[in-house]
Every structure is written in C-alpha cells, then in structure tokens.
Amino acid sequence: MSCTVEGDLTAYVDGELSIVEAARVRAHLATCSGCRSTEALLRRTVAELAALPAFEPSVGLRRRVLSEVETLPRPWSERLLHLLRPAVLAPAGVALATVAVVAVVAGQRAQEARAERGAELAVAENYELLTDYEVVGLAPDDLEVVEQLDQLKKEGRP
C-alpha cells in the first residue's frame, strides 16, 4: 500500500491524531477503498484484542514479593528515623552527656597534675643551688638575681 496516510491509520483508530490530521485521514478514507479496508481490519482487531482474557498471576506471587522486600536492607532515611526515636535518643543522650562530663573532669585533673609535676621538676633540677642559698636566707625568688649578679655588676647596677 502506498497511500501517505497509511502510517496514520492506527493512530486514527486510537483517536491519537490531532483534529487537522484526523480530518485529512477521514477525507482520504472517503476516496480510498484500500485504506478503508485496512481501517476496518484495524478496528476489528483492536476490538477483538480488548476482549482477550487477561493473565492472572498466582496468589503465591504476593507472598514471594513481600518476603523478598522484607529481607532487603532498610533505606538510610528509615534507619536514621529509627535512631532518632525517643526510646533510642534519650538513653544515648544521657550516655553522651556522662562521657562528656567525665572527659572534662579528667582533663582538668590531668592539667593540675601536669602543673604540680612541673614545679617539682624545677625544684629537683635546682636542688643543689636552692639548698646553698637557703643557708644564707635567700628565697627561691632571689635565685635569678644571684645568677645574674655578675652581669648586673658590669652594667653598674647596685
């Protein structure tokens, strides 16, 4: 068949053409017996196809689909929502706060201990010098003046 509207006949039968296109096909059908015959065949077939029985899936398919879905890993959004439930969130918050308090207290104590150890270390390093000057009644604060005594004399300070 060589008619130019032949390719539009199914769309015409399906009502898928624009008003202008449908009018063009209708006008052609009035003059072409070959296309009229094809159009009639298409209409008849479409009607027969609509009356065919539909495939009916088994009842077991539902069970198989739903059980497979149940085994799939949950989406991240659902897992996040699960974690944000009050039943999970409240104990987790309390635990987190306790850990934070313990960490702060432990940190403070460690700092104090480090400071004490520093002072003790300085005394130990200068133990000899300190015992010498303690004999003449000098306080540890005067140690620096004594150490710098020669230098101070050169500069002419009293």
Added chain:
Amino acid sequence: MLRVAAGDTAAFASLYDRHHRSVARFAHRFVQDAEKAEELTQDIFVKLFRHAGRYRRTARFKTFLFRVAANHCLNEVRRGEYRVTHVAEQGEEGRPVEIPAPEAHSPDRALEGRELERTVAAALSRLSDRERTAFALCRFEGMAYRDIAEVLSASEAAVKSLIHRATLSVARAVEAWQAGAQPPARSEA
C-alpha cells in the same frame, strides 16, 4: 510512593495490590510464559521498592511503574536471561502456551478465544521488543501514545510508528487465521 521510599512495607503491599495485575499482564505479553512473567513481575516490584526514592511527584505513577517494568523486561531479554517464547500458530509444531480460557457462554466461543489468543501470541513473538512493548502498553494497558513515549524514552512519532506496525502485523495474522482456521474451529464445537 513517598511512604514506600521511606521503607514503609505496608504502603508497598498496598501499591502491589493495586498494580500487580497490570505489571504481570504486561510481563506475560512480553515473554509469553506464565512462570517467566511471574519472575519478571517479582523482580520489577522489588526494583520498585529499592528505587522508590527516584520517583518524583511530577511524574505519573503509572508511567513511572511501566518505565521500570519495560526497562527491566527489555534488559533481561537483551542480557539473555529470558527468551521471548515463540508461540506456534495453529497447524505449526511447537510448545503450546498455557492460556486461560476466556469467559465465554459456550464451548465453541471458548475454543475460538483460545485460538485467537494463540494467534495473537504468535504474532507478538515475531515483533521487535520495542514494538511488543509499545503494543502491549497501548492495547492491554490502555496507555496514551504520549505516556508510552515517556516509558520508552522515545518521541510520540516513533511510538505511533511502533504501534502501527505492531497492530497491523497482529491484525494481518488474525485476518489470516479467521480466513483459514476459523471454519474448522467452529465445526469442532
């Protein structure tokens, strides 16, 4: 669908109940085999659950569903996971396809229905995958050309051509069966 995307299995079950017949019917028309059609339907719904997050409210759900279904069927056939069962026409040798009996008022009408079904199935198995997809969506799911074009990521003009070729091919097969095979079928009843 948004609840399904959030992992709500009850919402998914409801979605399945509403749409599984259409999907199974489409898959059956695609592979022409009941067992394979059920396997495909199962895969399609599992895929739908896993990729529910990709659904956008702007898309019509049926179009989205059949896009998933058509892509899955086309991919599986291309990968060689499934073969489209070639259905023998009346008089040819071949594996008979299991076809449910149509609701008919008389045995001869039922037989005629089975033979028509076999003729249509044989004609469908000779179509290209895309022609068969477009044809099944149009004739058995009642989808508009515009929606089928969206499902197949094709232009409406291409869909019009696919559907025309497929429908004409099936129509010629039915015409040939009616011209040659129908009288004996009537006499058997």
